[in-house]
Amino acid sequence: MQNILEVHGLQTLYGESHILHGVSFDIKAGETVSIMGRNGMGKSTTLKSILGIAPPRSGSVIYKGEDITRLPTWKRMRQDIAYVPEGRGMFHNLTVKEHLQMAARKNSRGETNWTYDQVLEVFPRLTERLTNKGTQLSGGEQQMLAIGRALLTNPDLLILDEATEGLAPLIRKEIWQVIRQIKDSGVSTIIVDKNIKVLNELCEQHILIVKGKVVFNGDSETLNENKEFIEQSLAV
Amino acid sequence: MDTSLFLVQLLNGVQYGLLLFLIASGLTLVFGVMGILNLAHGSMYMIGAYLAYYFTTLTDSFLLAFIISGTIALVIGIIIERFLIIHLYKRDHLDQVLLTVGLIFIFNATQSYVWGNDPLGVEVPELLSGSIRLTDIVEYPVYRLFISLLCLVVAASMYFTINKTRLGMMIRAGESDRAMVENLGVDISKLFTIVFAIGVFLASLAGIVSAPIVSLVPGMGEHVLISCFVVVVIGGLGSIKGAFVAALIVGIVDTYASVLLPQISSMSIYLLMALILLVKPQGLFKN
Numbered sequence: 001m002q003n004i005l006e007v008h009g010l011q012t013l014y015g016e017s018h019i020l021h022g023v024s025f026d027i028k029a030g031e032t033v034s035i036m037g038r039n040g041m042g043k044s045t046t047l048k049s050i051l052g053i054a055p056p057r058s059g060s061v062i063y064k065g066e067d068i069t070r071l072p073t074w075k076r077m078r079q080d081i082a083y084v085p086e087g088r089g090m091f092h093n094l095t096v097k098e099h100l101q102m103a104a105r106k107n108s109r110g111e112t113n114w115t116y117d118q119v120l121e122v123f124p125r126l127t128e129r130l131t132n133k134g135t136q137l138s139g140g141e142q143q144m145l146a147i148g149r150a151l152l153t154n155p156d157l158l159i160l161d162e163a164t165e166g167l168a169p170l171i172r173k174e175i176w177q178v179i180r181q182i183k184d185s186g187v188s189t190i191i192v193d194k195n196i197k198v199l200n201e202l203c204e205q206h207i208l209i210v211k212g213k214v215v216f217n218g219d220s221e222t223l224n225e226n227k228e229f230i231e232q233s234l235a236v
Numbered sequence: 237m238d239t240s241l242f243l244v245q246l247l248n249g250v251q252y253g254l255l256l257f258l259i260a261s262g263l264t265l266v267f268g269v270m271g272i273l274n275l276a277h278g279s280m281y282m283i284g285a286y287l288a289y290y291f292t293t294l295t296d297s298f299l300l301a302f303i304i305s306g307t308i309a310l311v312i313g314i315i316i317e318r319f320l321i322i323h324l325y326k327r328d329h330l331d332q333v334l335l336t337v338g339l340i341f342i343f344n345a346t347q348s349y350v351w352g353n354d355p356l357g358v359e360v361p362e363l364l365s366g367s368i369r370l371t372d373i374v375e376y377p378v379y380r381l382f383i384s385l386l387c388l389v390v391a392a393s394m395y396f397t398i399n400k401t402r403l404g405m406m407i408r409a410g411e412s413d414r415a416m417v418e419n420l421g422v423d424i425s426k427l428f429t430i431v432f433a434i435g436v437f438l439a440s441l442a443g444i445v446s447a448p449i450v451s452l453v454p455g456m457g458e459h460v461l462i463s464c465f466v467v468v469v470i471g472g473l474g475s476i477k478g479a480f481v482a483a484l485i486v487g488i489v490d491t492y493a494s495v496l497l498p499q500i501s502s503m504s505i506y507l508l509m510a511l512i513l514l515v516k517p518q519g520l521f522k523n
């Protein structure tokens with residue numbers, strides 16, 4: 001199978017502080033990949049470097065065989081990447097409906113895999129909130145809107161940063177269900193999350209980042225074999 | 237003041253207010269979306285008026301002058317944003333002041349060099365030069381009604397564009413969180429160019445349509461800029477709805493003050509602003 005994403009030796013700094021120390025990994029098309037790690041280890045920074053939000057000082061990002069390391073963020077997104085950031089990125093002056101309308105577009109091949117109605121079907125809660133402003137929603141609803149908005153760009157690669165963080169168990173379950181549905185539709189997905197149990201059964205590949213370095217990269221089977229080491233690295 | 241004079245002044249006040257809105261809306265839009273306070277905004281009003289003068293004289297047609305000047309204004313807006321304003325997004329407010337005040341000097345020098353310092357005037361286009369009878373003894377110039385109508389049409393189009401179209405949603409989203417707009421695959425720099433060019437266009441449009449009813453003099457841009465600041469501050473920085481309401485209030489107050497209280501008329505709108513800020517420190521419509 002072909003790689004949708006290849007990340008080579010990312011070195012990323014915020015001002016003077018050196019955060020990523022040569023992060024490398026590949027992601028196969030259609031696979032779902034977890035990125036794990038304790039707080040502040042550089043998971044979000046890795047995603048931001050891939051997306052050009054925190055451009056790496058060196059290293060490269062190859063997406064669908066093309067070097068996108070120097071492209072501006074919006075152009076990468078135009079190549080069918082969607083990003084649900086930590087904090088969800090709600091617009092305080094747009095309604096739920098407008099969030100979805102403004103984001104919706106065909107993908108670069110002119111296909112529409114997700115429509116407005118389909119998004120409301122997987123997130124029925126949003127239907128009752130269509131005229132509310134993005135920031136008036138509960139945390140769970142915001143997360144649903146952020147994911148729904150990302151889906152309406154019809155991505156090939158979906159990047160989710162802490163999509164279930166701080167949510168009630170029932171809402172989490174709902175969100176995991178939708179992520180599963182997205183996976184089944186064939187979209188490649190990178191998930192940063194803390195719930196190893198769910199990640200273990202959902203993802204084909206797992207990446208563990210400690211202090212800006214990849215210390216583990218393997219499938220669920222290997223993950224289970226190294227369970228002790230992984231849990232140790234994740235314990236606070 | 238009898239009723240008919242009262243009515244005429246009310247119409248004048250509304251017309252002036254609507255014109256102020258046209259200018260102030262561009263100022264507040266650019267500030268709200270891009271975080272740029274364009275002090276040269278009034279210069280675009282002046283340039284619009286002088287271009288209208290130039291092309292009316294050249295072509296003998298106000299309509300042609302209107303179209304050509306409007307187009308030139310849009311192009312000027314695009315050029316200023318692409319080559320100058322673009323360097324300001326990552327800089328602080330002082331740099332904004334320096335650059336945009338510098339632009340005022342450049343535009344004023346250009347005006348003075350090309351058109352001189354004597355007052356100039358543009359004739360009201362023939363088609364709109366009549367008056368209509370309001371009451372038995374009062375007439376009102378058609379051209380002023382035309383200005384009001386045009387401003388209302390522009391205000392309505394702006395309202396529609398900003399609230400109902402996808403471009404408007406993107407512009408509002410950019411006001412809220414520009415990084416997230418980029419994350420959704422939108423070229424924010426193009427969006428900013430569009431917004432800035434619209435702002436410049438609106439100010440110039442006001443200058444173009446004012447040309448037949450004001451005298452074109454050096455410094456007309458700064459004068460209008462200050463009135464616009466009053467409007468924007470009363471309305472609430474960044475709020476277009478606020479600018480609309482505030483512009484009408486300022487227009488009407490200014491007009492009546494100059495008739496009823498000529499001694500203090502030049503400070504009336506500042507008094508008004510101070511009073512409103514006492515009650516609503518953030519302006520009428522805090523964004």
Ligand SMILES: Nc1ncnc2c1ncn2[C@@H]1O[C@H](COP(=O)(O)OP(=O)(O)OP(=O)(O)O)[C@@H](O)[C@H]1O
Pocket residue numbers: 014017019037038039040041042043044045046086
């Ligand atoms: N904009 C920034 N400027 C400076 N330092 C930053 C910035 N963003 C993050 N950092 C620092 O970089 C390090 C890695 O942060 P990052 O957000 O990538 O961690 P993370 O693994 O996503 O953690 P979390 O689980 O808390 O989200 C942290 O030490 C953080 O303090």
Ligand SMILES: [Mg+2]
Pocket residue numbers: 043044045086161
């Ligand atoms: Mg993070």
